[in-house]
Amino acid sequence: MTEKEMMQKNVEEFERLQDYMISCEKDSEVYKKMKRRYTALKVILTASGINLTELDIIKE
Structure with a gap:
């Protein structure tokens, strides 16, 4: 799995x-x-450099 695929997987799981x-x-x-x-x-x-401002709807 590439780094890009791993980040996509983590973003999808987060959502x-x-x-x-x-x-x-x-x-x-x-x-x-x-x-x-x-x-x-x-x-x-965050460590991967992804800005969570728009993705984080829980904000805890």
Whole structure:
């Protein structure tokens, strides 16, 4: 998998994860688990030079 393909995969996962997070309660166990992945993806994408201003709809 090329670097570009990996970044695309991570962006798509980040978008999909945010959709799931929006659809559940913030105090649920599921949300807390998704929040850990959300944070990890933010770090990965930011380190890859991707500007999350437009992509990050959760903004936590």
